Amino acid sequence: MVGITAFGAYIPFNRMERKRLAEAFGEPAPPGEKAVANYDEDSVTMAVEAARDCLTGIGPAALGGVFFATTTPPYREKLSATTIAAAIDAPDTIRTADYTSTLRAGTTALLAAVDTAKSGAGSVLVTAADCRLGAAKGQFEQIFGDGAASFVVGTENVLAEIEAACTVAGDVITQWRDAGDKYVRAWEDRFVTTRGYGAMVKKVLTILAGKQKIMPSEINKLVLYAPSLRYQAGTAMSMGFRQEQVQDGLFATVGLAGAAHAPLMLAAALEQAGPGERILMVGFGEGADAILFKVTENIKNFAPRLGVARSMASKKNTMNYLTYLRWKNMLDFEPPRRPDPDRPSAPAMWRNSAKNLAFYGSRCTKCGTPQIPAQRVCVHCRAFDEMTPYRFADINARIATYTIDHLTISQDPPTVFAVVDFEGGGRLLCEMTDCEPAKVEIGMEVEMTFRKLYQAGGIHNYYWKARPKR
Amino acid sequence: MSIRDKVAIIGMGCTRFGEHWDKGINDMLVEAAYEAYNDAGLSPGDVQAYWLGTCASGWAGISLSEPLKIQYKPVTRVENFCATGTDAFRNACYAVASGAYDIAMAIGVEKLKDSGYSGLVITPPPGDGTAPNYSAPAAFSLLAPAYFKKYGLDPETGKKVLARIAYKNHKNGALNPKAQFRQEVPLEKILKSPIVAAPLGVMDCSGVADGSAAAIIVRAEDAHKYRQDPIYVKALSVVCGPGHGAMHQDYDFTSIRETYYAGVDAYRQAGITNPRKEISMAEVHDCFTPTELVIYEDLGFSERGRAWQDVLDGVFDLDGELPVNPDGGLKSFGHPIGASGLRMLYEMYLQLRGQAGPRQINKPRLGLTHNLGGFPWESVCSVCIVGKEPG
Numbered sequence: 001m002v003g004i005t006a007f008g009a010y011i012p013f014n015r016m017e018r019k020r021l022a023e024a025f026g027e028p029a030p031p032g033e034k035a036v037a038n039y040d041e042d043s044v045t046m047a048v049e050a051a052r053d054c055l056t057g058i059g060p061a062a063l064g065g066v067f068f069a070t071t072t073p074p075y076r077e078k079l080s081a082t083t084i085a086a087a088i089d090a091p092d093t094i095r096t097a098d099y100t101s102t103l104r105a106g107t108t109a110l111l112a113a114v115d116t117a118k119s120g121a122g123s124v125l126v127t128a129a130d131c132r133l134g135a136a137k138g139q140f141e142q143i144f145g146d147g148a149a150s151f152v153v154g155t156e157n158v159l160a161e162i163e164a165a166c167t168v169a170g171d172v173i174t175q176w177r178d179a180g181d182k183y184v185r186a187w188e189d190r191f192v193t194t195r196g197y198g199a200m201v202k203k204v205l206t207i208l209a210g211k212q213k214i215m216p217s218e219i220n221k222l223v224l225y226a227p228s229l230r231y232q233a234g235t236a237m238s239m240g241f242r243q244e245q246v247q248d249g250l251f252a253t254v255g256l257a258g259a260a261h262a263p264l265m266l267a268a269a270l271e272q273a274g275p276g277e278r279i280l281m282v283g284f285g286e287g288a289d290a291i292l293f294k295v296t297e298n299i300k301n302f303a304p305r306l307g308v309a310r311s312m313a314s315k316k317n318t319m320n321y322l323t324y325l326r327w328k329n330m331l332d333f334e335p336p337r338r339p340d341p342d343r344p345s346a347p348a349m350w351r352n353s354a355k356n357l358a359f360y361g362s363r364c365t366k367c368g369t370p371q372i373p374a375q376r377v378c379v380h381c382r383a384f385d386e387m388t389p390y391r392f393a394d395i396n397a398r399i400a401t402y403t404i405d406h407l408t409i410s411q412d413p414p415t416v417f418a419v420v421d422f423e424g425g426g427r428l429l430c431e432m433t434d435c436e437p438a439k440v441e442i443g444m445e446v447e448m449t450f451r452k453l454y455q456a457g458g459i460h461n462y463y464w465k466a467r468p469k470r
Numbered sequence: 471m472s473i474r475d476k477v478a479i480i481g482m483g484c485t486r487f488g489e490h491w492d493k494g495i496n497d498m499l500v501e502a503a504y505e506a507y508n509d510a511g512l513s514p515g516d517v518q519a520y521w522l523g524t525c526a527s528g529w530a531g532i533s534l535s536e537p538l539k540i541q542y543k544p545v546t547r548v549e550n551f552c553a554t555g556t557d558a559f560r561n562a563c564y565a566v567a568s569g570a571y572d573i574a575m576a577i578g579v580e581k582l583k584d585s586g587y588s589g590l591v592i593t594p595p596p597g598d599g600t601a602p603n604y605s606a607p608a609a610f611s612l613l614a615p616a617y618f619k620k621y622g623l624d625p626e627t628g629k630k631v632l633a634r635i636a637y638k639n640h641k642n643g644a645l646n647p648k649a650q651f652r653q654e655v656p657l658e659k660i661l662k663s664p665i666v667a668a669p670l671g672v673m674d675c676s677g678v679a680d681g682s683a684a685a686i687i688v689r690a691e692d693a694h695k696y697r698q699d700p701i702y703v704k705a706l707s708v709v710c711g712p713g714h715g716a717m718h719q720d721y722d723f724t725s726i727r728e729t730y731y732a733g734v735d736a737y738r739q740a741g742i743t744n745p746r747k748e749i750s751m752a753e754v755h756d757c758f759t760p761t762e763l764v765i766y767e768d769l770g771f772s773e774r775g776r777a778w779q780d781v782l783d784g785v786f787d788l789d790g791e792l793p794v795n796p797d798g799g800l801k802s803f804g805h806p807i808g809a810s811g812l813r814m815l816y817e818m819y820l821q822l823r824g825q826a827g828p829r830q831i832n833k834p835r836l837g838l839t840h841n842l843g844g845f846p847w848e849s850v851c852s853v854c855i856v857g858k859e860p861g
Contacts, residue, residue, distance in 0.1 A: 337586075337587050338587055338591070338605075339587060341603065342593070342596070344597065344598055344599025344600075345596035345597060345598065345599075348599075349598045351598070356600055369718070371717045372717065379712060379714055380718060400616070401612045401613075401615050401616040402615065403611040403612050403667050403668065404667060404668035405605050405607075405608035406665055406666055406667060406668075407605035407608065407666055407667060408603050408604055408605045414668075417602055417604045417608055419716070419847075427716065427717055427718060428716075429602055429604075429612075429716050429847070430602055431602055431603075437668075442615060453599060453600070453603075459599075463599070
């Protein structure tokens with residue numbers, strides 16, 4: 001049996017109410033809010049956070065692969081799956097791949113993971129994340145949102161068995177970005193929905209239904225990617241599904257999360273699913289993928305985690321549109337009167353990758369003191385070369401002292417720096433994120449999160465920050 | 471072992487500190503060096519070896535030998551963060567004490583105003599990109615909430631204590647013709663200055679200035695050959711810490727250990743057992759107001775947890791029990807890094823010889839200078855003690 005053995009999700013802490021757009025432009029905007037990745041988040045950091053959520057209580061040691069699905073990878077030439085694999089501390093003898101360039105990347109990566117797992121290469125972590133941009137004042141800006149979802153596909157302790165899958169490929173220009181485009185472009189709506197989205201989805205569902213001899217009434221949840229609420233409902237109805245079978249498209253809460261959208265909906269569906277239920281997932285983009293899942297008894301034993309429901313509930317939605325423009329680099333602000341950071345040194349990053357990505361320090365085997373960065377001479381007892389690796393990523397901490405820095409370079413000043421003391425020992429002076437500077441205080445409980453510190457010389461520089469516990 | 475009374479200062483020079491748009495480091499070095507030569511009654515050719523302190527304004531000894539046209543003599547460039555100037559002085563003292571040279575000069579310089587940025591900008595060596603990019607005031611502001619919480623100061627009282635330190639230093643600086651800022655600043659203005667790194671405002675920070683200062687050193691027994699009123703070195707200490715405070719939870723951000731240990735070492739060398747009573751005056755590293763606050767405790771000027779009260783009581787005012795930063799401190803002078811330590815010694819040199827004009831402290835006997843480079847949790851600290859009389 002092959003299927004999903006674990007799942008998790010990540011929705012950024014920050015949301016923008018769509019009425020901010022209405023206020024900014026004096027025009028109506030759709031209801032609800034959209035999830036907005038902070039300026040220090042991108043598809044890679046969100047993919048890591050979703051993967052960490054997915055692997056809660058499981059760990060990465062048994063993984064045979066890490067697949068990343070996105071249409072917004074940081075690099076055109078350089079893999080991101082390896083960054084993600086390193087950040088979650090996966091073994092290095094695994095398959096890694098980025099699935100990109102299409103909104104269908106999420107379902108395509110899942111299907112590739114199924115084949116990989118079937119081949120005996122071990123279980124595969126699929127993590128999908130996207131943070132696409134629509135140009136200012138446009139429809140895409142209104143409806144897009146950022147988010148990530150993550151699954152382990154394997155053959156043991158399967159929670160949702162894959163009963164069938166079907167794919168159609170079709171080269172239709174519906175939405176696109178060329179190599180230099182910052183914002184999504186689209187063809188006329190009617191063409192997109194009739195000959196693109198509607199036609200492909202109907203075709204793949206028809207083929208799958210014929211192959212499996214299954215009726216819409218036998219599906220408990222239809223996880224249907226759609227470019228809008230209206231098209232989701234219309235397409236589902238036209239295929240014989242009832243409204244209550246259709247999984248919430250997250251339009252009012254998260255927004256359209258690109259290649260991560262159908263995966264996010266699937267994670268939400270699994271959070272609510274019971275044994276024996278059938279979930280039908282459909283991804284779209286230059287064709288369509290349909291995957292039929294049957295939920296197993298194991299779902300009852302799957303420990304709850306942050307997931308979609310809890311990360312959706314944990315939020316701050318007070319951001320204004322100017323902050324949004326600033327975070328998304330959509331408006332030129334006066335540069336700070338401080339020098340730009342130099343690009344980080346590739347050899348130093350490579351040498352220190354256990355710290356930079358997996359967030360390892362060391363622990364002295366003589367006195368037991370954890371310390372980060374890893375030391376040769378113990379900071380406590382000064383024993384020489386008596387260290388063992390010690391990972392801080394999943395250890396909670398408390399603020400010992402802090403400062404609110406108005407002077408340092410930031411895309412959203414002021415910057416909070418905190419000295420954080422980890423449970424069980426160890427201390428780090430680090431940046432804080434997703435926090436209200438005025439609410440930071442000594443003793444506050446924080447957790448670590450993988451973020452992008454800055455970009456320089458075309459290098460995306462990732463490291464860990466502290467955030468108030470979500 | 472101690473350097474006590476082995477060497478003496480027989481001449482000093484100090485430029486005015488400030489925004490020297492019209493002077494490069496060569497101009498400032500020449501100005502400070504020639505003032506020191508003249509003050510000691512020496513010709514440039516009499517000095518046998520030089521120690522140049524500069525953090526980032528020049529490289530190698532040739533940064534000094536070229537402007538001074540030093541004729542093929544040893545020049546060592548010293549860099550040790552904010553202790554740079556004092557460490558240049560310390561090494562020159564050791565060279566003379568060892569007998570390797572009879573006359574040496576320590577000179578410090580820094581040109582900060584050419585960078586185009588406010589504040590101090592040092593380009594770090596290539597790194598792995600993870601070092602947090604906090605500003606200097608942010609790093610030192612970490613002391614404030616920790617100190618306030620530990621000793622039960624509400625934020626308003628804490629802020630007032632810090633402002634009182636800045637107020638005192640500006641008041642002293644107003645009396646100093648060589649200071650960058652020569653005006654008293656009302657307490658209210660300090661309290662209301664724009665926030666830079668909460669709770670620190672702009673007026674909790676030292677200024678940014680260019681400057682240079684120099685000292686000529688000989689062995690103590692030779693000092694009277696050059697002048698009747700030399701001053702004597704009683705202690706020289708430089709301490710570097712293990713960076714413990716950023717990694718170990720037992721550091722509580724209410725003190726700076728390097729200052730404490732440098733103080734202990736210097737007091738031992740000078741034979742001082744009660745610094746509050748025995749030290750007549752001190753020039754300390756008031757880069758930011760909370761730094762000066764914890765220095766009082768680390769150097770034993772105040773009991774632990776009592777410095778804030780001593781500040782409010784005026785203990786460290788010019789007319790107080792133990793005047794601190796009588797020349798106006800970094801607050802009034804700015805902090806041209808390589809020059810600051812020697813600028814502090816220059817004030818001690820004036821005060822001990824009764825030359826400090828309206829700032830003159832009544833019959834000082836021992837003066838202490840203190841520099842702190844780095845961060846509260848990981849720093850290099852220098853403490854130097856000088857005296858009017860040998861013995």
